[in-house]
Amino acid sequence: VTPHLHGIEAGSSLKDHLTITANADELRVFCARVLKRFGVPSDDAEIASDILIESDLRGIDSHGIAHLSRYVYDFQHGVACPQPNIEIVEKSPVTAVVDGGGGFGPVVAYKAMELAISKAKNNYLGFVAVRNSNHYGIAGYYTMMAVKHDMIGIATTNAKPNVLPTFGRSGVLGTNPISIAVPTDRERPFVLDMATSAVAFGKLEMSRRSEKPIPLGWATDETGQPTNDASLVFRNLDKQKGGGLLPLGGAGEEFGGHKGYGLALAVEIFSSLLSGAAPSFRTYPKDSGGNPLPADIGHFFGVIRIDGFRSITEFKIGMDDLIHHIRNSSKLEGTDRIYIHGEKESEMTERRKREGIPVPSEVATDLRKIAKKLAIALPF
């Protein structure tokens, strides 16, 4: 709970570094209290708070407590519904569609993943497509749920249309992340959690805040040309003037930009086409008076029981062997470590459980406003 001033780099603005740290458990309690005050049932509020704070613990700051004010906005404006009628349409022993009833994304997603896990337990595979949902936080949380049951988890979601197709000039696809998590024996689980854009939206946001130029290859200006000005990209996206994030592989086809674009399309198909949710370019609609309507975000969850293929023991030993071989392979000169996906996040979690979660000043200001309005004690 001790406020803590982080070191200030030469040339950086003071404001960004007046960062407070907060205890994860206290932040989780605060978050749940806020959600309950907006009508989220107690159990659902606990689930969602765990998902948000897990994001902060893993170092994905953009999707944790920093996102709470956006969720509050969504409740206040009818974009997300705190007590949705979540409808499960069973289609087969291994497949289902969930209508989230316009509910709070993390709660809808958690329940859909639980359904996929239960189907896989009973029938080896469980695939669930979700429509009429909202921003669900980090995809990796849901895939790790499957890993806790010794199964492989897959999760995708569509999102606001901020990403350009190859040779395009306007955002038509979401950052459309893919997460795949796989159990291991003694090693940390493999947890891939990646936007299919060259860079995650949150990283662009951090660059805007710090007013640092972004590398050419992350995003484009309104004509479709790469830019190093993050603020320009945000202004253009807000005003729908064109430009946006480039797909993984960058502009054009020379370095595989069409592959990142193709993966984003595949995520779009799994998340919105199988479920009947809006494609990214029709999410977050507004009524004729310009007022926001439910976002109609779509997700997809897959769970695979490993013994549908091979003994779980052999599989897990094989995973450890794969990890050891890659980690111990020869390194690029000047580097000393090859990471496996999920390691950095797992190490960050250990550190932040010990040292607290940093809350940037902008986020702290937002949380103070919420706390004051609702008369809820702040954890910092």
Place this chain on the structure above:
Amino acid sequence: VTPHLHGIEAGSSLKDHLTITANADELRVFCARVLKRFGVPSDDAEIASDILIESDLRGIDSHGIAHLSRYVYDFQHGVACPQPNIEIVEKSPVTAVVDGGGGFGPVVAYKAMELAISKAKNNYLGFVAVRNSNHYGIAGYYTMMAVKHDMIGIATTNAKPNVLPTFGRSGVLGTNPISIAVPTDRERPFVLDMATSAVAFGKLEMSRRSEKPIPLGWATDETGQPTNDASLVFRNLDKQKGGGLLPLGGAGEEFGGHKGYGLALAVEIFSSLLSGAAPSFRTYPKDSGGNPLPADIGHFFGVIRIDGFRSITEFKIGMDDLIHHIRNSSKLEGTDRIYIHGEKESEMTERRKREGIPVPSEVATDLRKIAKKLAIALPF
């Protein structure tokens, strides 16, 4: 069947442009005859020839008739077995493992995909992992098999360890391609078929042949630094001196190289860990005398019945709508077309069915040798 001299670009070497074209049907017949002479049963030879020539028709020249001499080498050296004992281990109504018996990759893969299709028809999902197989040609062939049954197809495979992990200096992962194919209504099917490396191995090979410098960001030298010398990369790979292809997203993490690397790892897990095949870095083993042994390549096939989620009619209309919206979205200045995955290959197929398949002089020389040795008439 008419030999044809393609236009010669200024500054390019004459040799590469002395390209013959051959009729697809005649090339298919030639290919099947060659395979039968190596002991491949007639039906299997037809299947495999169709897969190879389809690759040429789609414009993926590296995986078609150009690969025949390598397949011949594999039969001659016991890397691939022409009449394998393919064993199906049924694990559940929706999952199975196939032991390819060291068989010819395209035949093993075709049969595994047929099994996945049949499982999905009966039980909504069909997932099949394959071990003890060989190079299977283009992944997109198998996913398009599912599309012919109005289902979604997924295919992955591992491969020779030519790809570096992020911060690595030696090849430990294959180019580990992913294909996803999805049915549409009136539009061409969506067919994503992509190596998870920045560039496909075949493109690097073409650059080596033409002796053109490659863009920095495709591959590295033996120290792990990006290089523009394709020949150097091949020499280093042959001698296992280090260096290799960079993952999609390139070197380091700035442009998402860790994402391409993560996708390659995920493909590795699905293709080799679920099936019990060798991971890429243990494929193509040799005995103590340095003689090649069966490659033990692993694949993974998934088939999804769309009405496990939603009406196929609604889905397909939604696919067309998605395609129209993206295709018609605003273009980067100076470009006039946004492609959907599979369109280029489909247009190339139409053209090559009409105009013939180009056979580069190096490939023609290889095929002449094979034809002469086996006394089989050449189609050019």
